[in-house]
Amino acid sequence: MNAVLSFLKRPLVIALLLIAALLYLGESLSPGFASADQVLRLLIVASLLGIVAAGQNVIILGGREGIDLSVGGVVSLSAIIAGNVMNGADGGILPAILACLAAGAFFGLLNGLGVTLLRIPPLVMTLGMLGVLQGLLVVIRNGIPSGRAAPGLSAFVTQPLVFGIPGIIWLWIAIGLFMAFMLNRTVFGHRIYAIGSNEHAAYMAGVPVRRMRIGLFMISGMFAAIAGLCLLGYSGSSFANVGEQYMLSSIIAVVFGGTSLAGGKGGYTGTMAGALLLVILQGILTTVNIDESGRQMVFGATLLLLMLFYGRGKAMRA
Amino acid sequence: MPKLTLNGVSKAYGATLALRRGDLEIAAGEVHVLMGSNGSGKSTLCKIIAGSVRPDGGEILIDGRSVTISGPQSAREQGIGIFYQELSLAANRSVEENICLAMLPVKAAFFVDRPALKARAARYIELFAGVSGDGFAAETLVGNLRADQRQLVEIMKALASEAPILIFDEPTSALDRAQVDRFFDILRGLKRDGRGIIFISHRMDEITAIGDRVTIIRDGETIQTLNLSETDPAAVIRLMVGGAGDMPASQSSAPAVASFSAGAAMTVDRLSGAGFRNVSFEVAKGEILGLGGLHGQGQSAVLRAIFGAGSVTSGEIRIGSDRFDAKSPRDAIRHGCAYVSGDRGRDGVIAGRPIIENVTPIHYLRDRLMIARPSGLKAKAMPALEAMHTKFASLMHPINSLSGGNQQKVIIARWLIDRPDVLLLDDPTKGIDLSAKADLFALIRQLAADGLGILLYSSEDAELLGNANRILVFNGGSVTRELTGEDRTRYNLYQAAYEAA
Numbered sequence: 001m002n003a004v005l006s007f008l009k010r011p012l013v014i015a016l017l018l019i020a021a022l023l024y025l026g027e028s029l030s031p032g033f034a035s036a037d038q039v040l041r042l043l044i045v046a047s048l049l050g051i052v053a054a055g056q057n058v059i060i061l062g063g064r065e066g067i068d069l070s071v072g073g074v075v076s077l078s079a080i081i082a083g084n085v086m087n088g089a090d091g092g093i094l095p096a097i098l099a100c101l102a103a104g105a106f107f108g109l110l111n112g113l114g115v116t117l118l119r120i121p122p123l124v125m126t127l128g129m130l131g132v133l134q135g136l137l138v139v140i141r142n143g144i145p146s147g148r149a150a151p152g153l154s155a156f157v158t159q160p161l162v163f164g165i166p167g168i169i170w171l172w173i174a175i176g177l178f179m180a181f182m183l184n185r186t187v188f189g190h191r192i193y194a195i196g197s198n199e200h201a202a203y204m205a206g207v208p209v210r211r212m213r214i215g216l217f218m219i220s221g222m223f224a225a226i227a228g229l230c231l232l233g234y235s236g237s238s239f240a241n242v243g244e245q246y247m248l249s250s251i252i253a254v255v256f257g258g259t260s261l262a263g264g265k266g267g268y269t270g271t272m273a274g275a276l277l278l279v280i281l282q283g284i285l286t287t288v289n290i291d292e293s294g295r296q297m298v299f300g301a302t303l304l305l306l307m308l309f310y311g312r313g314k315a316m317r318a
Numbered sequence: 319m320p321k322l323t324l325n326g327v328s329k330a331y332g333a334t335l336a337l338r339r340g341d342l343e344i345a346a347g348e349v350h351v352l353m354g355s356n357g358s359g360k361s362t363l364c365k366i367i368a369g370s371v372r373p374d375g376g377e378i379l380i381d382g383r384s385v386t387i388s389g390p391q392s393a394r395e396q397g398i399g400i401f402y403q404e405l406s407l408a409a410n411r412s413v414e415e416n417i418c419l420a421m422l423p424v425k426a427a428f429f430v431d432r433p434a435l436k437a438r439a440a441r442y443i444e445l446f447a448g449v450s451g452d453g454f455a456a457e458t459l460v461g462n463l464r465a466d467q468r469q470l471v472e473i474m475k476a477l478a479s480e481a482p483i484l485i486f487d488e489p490t491s492a493l494d495r496a497q498v499d500r501f502f503d504i505l506r507g508l509k510r511d512g513r514g515i516i517f518i519s520h521r522m523d524e525i526t527a528i529g530d531r532v533t534i535i536r537d538g539e540t541i542q543t544l545n546l547s548e549t550d551p552a553a554v555i556r557l558m559v560g561g562a563g564d565m566p567a568s569q570s571s572a573p574a575v576a577s578f579s580a581g582a583a584m585t586v587d588r589l590s591g592a593g594f595r596n597v598s599f600e601v602a603k604g605e606i607l608g609l610g611g612l613h614g615q616g617q618s619a620v621l622r623a624i625f626g627a628g629s630v631t632s633g634e635i636r637i638g639s640d641r642f643d644a645k646s647p648r649d650a651i652r653h654g655c656a657y658v659s660g661d662r663g664r665d666g667v668i669a670g671r672p673i674i675e676n677v678t679p680i681h682y683l684r685d686r687l688m689i690a691r692p693s694g695l696k697a698k699a700m701p702a703l704e705a706m707h708t709k710f711a712s713l714m715h716p717i718n719s720l721s722g723g724n725q726q727k728v729i730i731a732r733w734l735i736d737r738p739d740v741l742l743l744d745d746p747t748k749g750i751d752l753s754a755k756a757d758l759f760a761l762i763r764q765l766a767a768d769g770l771g772i773l774l775y776s777s778e779d780a781e782l783l784g785n786a787n788r789i790l791v792f793n794g795g796s797v798t799r800e801l802t803g804e805d806r807t808r809y810n811l812y813q814a815a816y817e818a819a
Contacts, residue, residue: 185690186690187687189690190690198664203627204666205680205683206651264669265670
């Protein structure tokens, strides 16, 4: 009985049970909600969120109140860069990927340098960076939408690729496997947990703490950039602040999946479940005609509620 | 009638008796010195008088009346003022505000009376006029002062309490000669006023300069009270050490001299940095070199500096014949240096992670690994953990599931997969059980026999006397004495530790 109870208390199991419950709720509110087509659509949307949350995940795991509030800005910027570089031509996909990754890595580098060398708290540093990015977006676009997705990219995100499943879902699965491998089987992964759990001890054991932290912010920037690119494929063209919603939802997905905001504890599998859960919740809220502002309120409240459940183990500012 | 009397005061923390029996009598107009080694119970005694610790038994009398001191506030009301060793100043407030912090003058029952505050603070600032140094003024923020100036403010704050009974717990550690002389003049003035003063210091010259009587505490018991004019420092130290203090270190434990034929493992030449200056020594391969002395005399600072985790301003370190200046622990580890801290919670344990990840970080670095293959790592980790007799159920269990002693064994085991050339031990047995200590020292001696050079700082003198081939005694940041062979006695260790720096 105790074994069953402790199994049921694992965050991942809770999340999976909640997913099933929410799908059932959605189906009963609006028949067809849990149909194969709809579930596939939900999975595509969850993939986009999940990819952003992968970066958010490693930063939060790295501890020292690590958080990346600039991911939304990077997603938007990346979508615009990709749209303008490829401008509807398949030949532009590869250059677009490279340009987006470079941009994501660059802004991640700036975040990382600010946090390590200037010792700006991540919350403040990445919030400032978000402001910079939002300003940059206005300057680049000058209010005029520009750039279109290449047909190849749109097909990759929205059309079935293998076994009737779109490429982006395969990409997400690949990222999930990559993250599991990196966190559990590589020295880099072990060091992420080490700096997240006891930064000073890690330093005394020869872990290059600063370089690691800069690297984590670059990884986060690049994941956000990939998500931005795929988002362009999903929506066809880029529009203002298309990535804005990812700031809060990526954090919620990570916390939902059982990763501690204090760092050093958690993993990506839970985050994937968390992303799926949030997307389904969002779908239900849409189904019952709750508008964007209402959804934001529900999301914010969800995060606070999660903190109440998970966040009591360890004080954030120890 | 004595100003303050303690009769049979005792205090236990759980199963540990911090103070077995404290008897003390402070007369009006005397400076009464408390002496005892680290952990002998003198700070517990002071805390009981100051009200921050409630005694389990015994009796406290002030001016012959039995009193109960229920807390720091009540101590102040009963006329007890204390200077805290760990300074208790507000960094962002001015000198004058800090001096008057305990009793801010008020007017109209609500507002701080600035002119009164200034006038009162000025009285105490005036006492140290001429010796308080540049930049010391009533309006200066305490955070902008030097260490010695902050200590002066703390003294002024204690004096401002105008309490009939004053406790000074190591008040002179940061002060220069002129400041100490001025402070002692002030204390002599207080004696003439009939105050009772308790004074704790580790500097024998200061104790004989200002003290009237001395009470010696050993193992939680007040042993004896002597008139300082009728005794000499050697007798005081002998009382602190207790019986058998003149016996040389047990020879079954460590040979008196390590063979230097194997050559030097590490040479440190005129090294200075934050907390230590002009330290020179050589550790031979196969030698255990002990660092002794009172707490915080630079031993840890030197070890951390060698390991690249502290500051070095001048001097040089060599491993073998190569110049070695570690800019970071990472650098030091790459060059074959290892460091084990007694503060494993801060410096060692990666909490919440599996035992295996706590054993492998050094191996990752020294073998430049990228992939962590569990089976390969297990084969590396097991022998290291077994060498330490570590008890654990599974390598995948979190390190927190182990006892303190076993956690420390895991931390030490991480250095055994790829052997270092030099092992720096910074009070490695702090807070671990006796059997773990025994395992630890058996391993340390084995490592020395294998040819490692080992630097051992320990706050327990018995560990140094039992294991070190030579002992360097630190005092005030420098090595003041080297004990070898027959000289390695508890008495000599104490004497060197308590000499004037």
